[in-house]
Amino acid sequence: MQRIYRGREGMISWALHRLTGLGVLLFLLIHIADIYVVAYGPEEFNSLLFIYHNIWFRLMEVLLVGALYYHAVNGVRIILIDFWDGAVLIQRKLWYGGIIIFFLTFIPTAILMLRPVL
Amino acid sequence: MLSRGGGRARPVEGNGFEVFSWYFFRVSGLLLIFFAILHVVIMHVVNTVDEIDYAFVADRWGSPFWKVYDFLLLTLALLHGVNGARVSIEDYVRSAGWRTLAMTTLWVTAFVFMVIGAMAIVSFDPAAFEAAHAGR
Numbered sequence: 001m002q003r004i005y006r007g008r009e010g011m012i013s014w015a016l017h018r019l020t021g022l023g024v025l026l027f028l029l030i031h032i033a034d035i036y037v038v039a040y041g042p043e044e045f046n047s048l049l050f051i052y053h054n055i056w057f058r059l060m061e062v063l064l065v066g067a068l069y070y071h072a073v074n075g076v077r078i079i080l081i082d083f084w085d086g087a088v089l090i091q092r093k094l095w096y097g098g099i100i101i102f103f104l105t106f107i108p109t110a111i112l113m114l115r116p117v118l
Numbered sequence: 119m120l121s122r123g124g125g126r127a128r129p130v131e132g133n134g135f136e137v138f139s140w141y142f143f144r145v146s147g148l149l150l151i152f153f154a155i156l157h158v159v160i161m162h163v164v165n166t167v168d169e170i171d172y173a174f175v176a177d178r179w180g181s182p183f184w185k186v187y188d189f190l191l192l193t194l195a196l197l198h199g200v201n202g203a204r205v206s207i208e209d210y211v212r213s214a215g216w217r218t219l220a221m222t223t224l225w226v227t228a229f230v231f232m233v234i235g236a237m238a239i240v241s242f243d244p245a246a247f248e249a250a251h252a253g254r
Contacts, residue, residue: 022206025202032234032235033234053168075144081125109159
């Protein structure tokens with residue numbers, strides 16, 4: 001049973017869901033800390049923004065948005081399977097459908113996010 | 119109850135907190151699809167990080183609508199994320215000592231970030247800041 005399950009769509013989607021979730025949580029904590037600096041006024045806040053304009057940080061942000069989109073699409077798949085019996089029967093189609101939705105939304109978003117540096 | 123192959127199995131009835139957590143995960147997740155993705159689209163697709171500075175934030179938080187929006191986003195995202203980290207710790211951190219340390223760190227972090235996040239949004243008042251620093 002375990003040998004058959006290991007590495008299939010269900011396990012990959014589960015692992016990615018946890019990984020993307022924890023990644024987004026980590027960014028959320030950083031983001032709360034940076035927005036807290038807004039209370040110290042314009043000079044202090046604006047002086048931190050070089051971080052967001054750094055090319056590597058921009059690429060990390062694109063990754064973050066990818067993680068968020070994946071987590072959202074896969075979350076809907078999980079909820080469908082939890083509450084709708086029919087979804088259990090088409091769970092693999094739901095997974096591949098989700099992957100397609102992910103790429104259709106993520107690729108245009110990534111291009112638009114990077115447009116100032118492309 | 120066995121997992122149906124999606125996410126975690128729904129906890130057995132009678133375990134009040136875990137059942138609540140299971141439903142909260144799904145309800146907050148659905149709400150966050152709207153709140154978090156609209157936030158990302160406004161901040162990174164409609165605008166880009168090049169346009170975002172203090173004036174941008176001050177303009178946005180001048181509106182009670184966006185203050186409420188951001189407060190809901192903060193609360194839902196932090197609770198949803200911390201709940202996910204909690205479940206992951208329970209799954210992967212097996213030794214009692216490390217688990218206590220991880221859980222304590224998690225809840226302290228959650229509390230501190232909830233407080234500073236809420237303070238940042240609720241207390242934001244650019245007019246008061248300018249008045250206090252006028253003539254500096």
